[in-house]
Amino acid sequence: MxxxxxxxxxxxxxxxxxxxxxxxxxxxxxNTIRYSEAYYEGKRKGALCDLNEGVMPYxxxxxxxxxxxxxxxxxxxxxxxxxxxxxxxxxxxxxxxAHVPSITxxxxxxxxxxxxxxxxxxxxxxxxxKKVLKLFLLQIDKVLTDSFVHFDxxxxxxxxxxxxxxxxxEMQLAVPNITLKYDPERTSDDFALACIRxxxxxxxxxxxxxxxxxxxxxxDYAIASCYNGLKKAGGGFTLPRMRLYECSLDASxxxxxxxxxxxxYIDLQLEYMDKRVRFIVEESTFFKDNFLSTEGFxxxxxxxGMFGVVGLAECCNNLLGITxxxxxxxxxxxxxxxxxxxxxxxxxxxxxxxxxxxxAFDHRYRLHAQVGIDTDGMQDSPxxxxxxxxxxxxxxxxxxxxxxxxYFPTGTGDIFKFExxxxxxxxxxxxxxxxxxxxxxxxxxxxxxxNDVVRVTGYLVKKSEIEKLNQRKQSLNNVTVFGKGAQDGxxxxxxxxxxxxx
Amino acid sequence: xxNKAPINKIISFSNVDGPGNRTxxxxxxxxxxxxxxxxxxxxxxxxxxxxCMEKCPAGAISRDEEGRIVWDKDQCVSCDTCIQVCPHSSSxxxxxxxxxxxxxxxHRSAPYITGITCSGGECTIWYEFMLELFKKVKEINKGCLIxxxxxxxxxxDPRILEYCDGVMLDVKAANPEWHRTLTGADRxxxxxxxxxxxxxxKLYEVRTLIFPDRDRENEETVKYVSEIIQDRCxxxxxxxxxxxxREENKKLLGEWTTDEKYAEQxxxxxxxxxxxxxxxx
Numbered sequence: 001m002x003x004x005x006x007x008x009x010x011x012x013x014x015x016x017x018x019x020x021x022x023x024x025x026x027x028x029x030x031n032t033i034r035y036s037e038a039y040y041e042g043k044r045k046g047a048l049c050d051l052n053e054g055v056m057p058y059x060x061x062x063x064x065x066x067x068x069x070x071x072x073x074x075x076x077x078x079x080x081x082x083x084x085x086x087x088x089x090x091x092x093x094x095x096x097x098a099h100v101p102s103i104t105x106x107x108x109x110x111x112x113x114x115x116x117x118x119x120x121x122x123x124x125x126x127x128x129x130k131k132v133l134k135l136f137l138l139q140i141d142k143v144l145t146d147s148f149v150h151f152d153x154x155x156x157x158x159x160x161x162x163x164x165x166x167x168x169x170e171m172q173l174a175v176p177n178i179t180l181k182y183d184p185e186r187t188s189d190d191f192a193l194a195c196i197r198x199x200x201x202x203x204x205x206x207x208x209x210x211x212x213x214x215x216x217x218x219x220d221y222a223i224a225s226c227y228n229g230l231k232k233a234g235g236g237f238t239l240p241r242m243r244l245y246e247c248s249l250d251a252s253x254x255x256x257x258x259x260x261x262x263x264x265y266i267d268l269q270l271e272y273m274d275k276r277v278r279f280i281v282e283e284s285t286f287f288k289d290n291f292l293s294t295e296g297f298x299x300x301x302x303x304x305g306m307f308g309v310v311g312l313a314e315c316c317n318n319l320l321g322i323t324x325x326x327x328x329x330x331x332x333x334x335x336x337x338x339x340x341x342x343x344x345x346x347x348x349x350x351x352x353x354x355x356x357x358x359x360a361f362d363h364r365y366r367l368h369a370q371v372g373i374d375t376d377g378m379q380d381s382p383x384x385x386x387x388x389x390x391x392x393x394x395x396x397x398x399x400x401x402x403x404x405x406x407y408f409p410t411g412t413g414d415i416f417k418f419e420x421x422x423x424x425x426x427x428x429x430x431x432x433x434x435x436x437x438x439x440x441x442x443x444x445x446x447x448x449x450x451n452d453v454v455r456v457t458g459y460l461v462k463k464s465e466i467e468k469l470n471q472r473k474q475s476l477n478n479v480t481v482f483g484k485g486a487q488d489g490x491x492x493x494x495x496x497x498x499x500x501x502x
Numbered sequence: 503x504x505n506k507a508p509i510n511k512i513i514s515f516s517n518v519d520g521p522g523n524r525t526x527x528x529x530x531x532x533x534x535x536x537x538x539x540x541x542x543x544x545x546x547x548x549x550x551x552x553x554c555m556e557k558c559p560a561g562a563i564s565r566d567e568e569g570r571i572v573w574d575k576d577q578c579v580s581c582d583t584c585i586q587v588c589p590h591s592s593s594x595x596x597x598x599x600x601x602x603x604x605x606x607x608x609h610r611s612a613p614y615i616t617g618i619t620c621s622g623g624e625c626t627i628w629y630e631f632m633l634e635l636f637k638k639v640k641e642i643n644k645g646c647l648i649x650x651x652x653x654x655x656x657x658x659d660p661r662i663l664e665y666c667d668g669v670m671l672d673v674k675a676a677n678p679e680w681h682r683t684l685t686g687a688d689r690x691x692x693x694x695x696x697x698x699x700x701x702x703x704k705l706y707e708v709r710t711l712i713f714p715d716r717d718r719e720n721e722e723t724v725k726y727v728s729e730i731i732q733d734r735c736x737x738x739x740x741x742x743x744x745x746x747x748r749e750e751n752k753k754l755l756g757e758w759t760t761d762e763k764y765a766e767q768x769x770x771x772x773x774x775x776x777x778x779x780x781x782x783x
Contacts, residue, residue, distance in 0.1 A: 393515070394515050395611055421783075424783070428515075428517030428522055428616075430523075432614045498515070
């Protein structure tokens, strides 16, 4: 059977999923952008990976529109007037979302929804406002059927955020993903505890280190997709990744890796990014004629390239000849220190590279700890995480995270699975989040064991939906299939459980 | 020579040993011998008999020059065989630590915790050590709680209460004979502490275990405690769980966990009697 026929005959795919798969297949027939032979060789070896981003990018990978502008002046192309009440505001957003592209074809950033909607929510009867928000969330879950769809709340407490949290808990949906921008001086304990309760029951929101992001991006940043820090009215052009374990297979030892192999692959990935960024800006029409660009909802200079890495743990273990993961990266000082040397080297070389465009970032790309994909298996743990199955105590895991999170302005994070008793003691989690963010953790996610909605590597799925795929039935959420792959291949849901008394 | 105490284990993060996230320090040794003890390996100090050394599958236990049992953490595979074969309700995995040793671990968890809790075993056996430790913990502005069986006379020596935010007191039984059966010890000092700590404003919480089908004993204890504490401290009604309980004792107390609804009746009784902060775990 041809690949196209395979897609069409796959009974687990919805119509929309088939359409997306067929479009990818069509795109892959082009070979306009050519890379060096060394790049293709790296890709064949699995050392470099394009995350199936498509050979001919016709839009940036991640787009974070300026929704304030939409509410301020409306949208001429879509014929939207500035909203005057909650119904008009929600309607404007729903229409707009349908026209925001991304790698997934769905919008990966829905806005800082509490800030956007509060002026309208305040003017309505609370019960009516909540009903409107409920239908809004239902619309998102059923139409933007992809867990990389993401909105932000905070840092301050507000009635809209509270309603969104209550509805999230009540509705138990995997879409959308949510982030609380946490600032110890602006986020009250009471609001943070409400977020923790919701997080335990629905695996969201996650906690972003607001101060850290502001120091790197300014106040106008968005958390989009899994946990990606990006500039509002901007986004990410492209995100390829170095699979560090596979890279390390080329090296004879750690020094050889640092001196020869690592620079080789970094430069190839930079070559790949440069060519794609130029293509998006110069050849594709996105920045020339898409209304998002022409009406100022995004500005080309606010985009940067995301330099991804994955599998630092396995890379370090391999270079040091460590075969027992329990004695490796994250649990062994020497392996963790090698990780620091590798990340320092990557950060330095990438920051020395003058990138095309990326004007708002001094013409530099920014690092991203990629969370892995469904076909990775056990060989590359997400970003700089300690491998699933050998996690030390939560304290030790946090300490390792705190070392590595600073390298990744475009996103990294870790996920903690809590035992059932924590549902009664959310106040035991708050000091952990506060302490870790103060110590340099960038992004904290958690969920309760035995939940249906769970966080896989960065995105959310329902275990009951994975079960549907296991039974060869369709799942509306495009991301469920990634969750199934990550669980089947990398046991991603079997992470350590934080129990009482451990 | 610095003051040392035998520490069974230190848990960096605990959500069940007082409010917030706490580092819990489990001391070795207890004057009670409770039938339901779920960590009986904390009851006695090691006698250096060597039985665990012979049975350890990982070769992690040896003797030092003076014949004392030594446990090698790095060799240990955490199978707990040593604890299961110990005939003296003890453990070879005990570290004799100074307060500075303990503080080193507390410093590490300090950014993430609300405070510490001393537990056991029975931590008040190591009173002077704990006093020294609490003074140091207060210097870094963290809370200190004591989890106690109530066998220490706090009224006679209240020095530690100045540094301690509160005591979590086990009241295992109100009936003197049932207390003796359950714990092997008299109840009078426990009751004295119940009243004294409450009056001193240092009673954070009372805990009572509810046993399956022990209507009379359960009711007598809950009534007794509730009438005294009223709304002035938490009252944690804990369901008996057979996990970790020695086999011979399960036969007397039950092979199953106390039903939640059954336990809830006693929390309700406590609240009806004025102990408004009673709850089941």
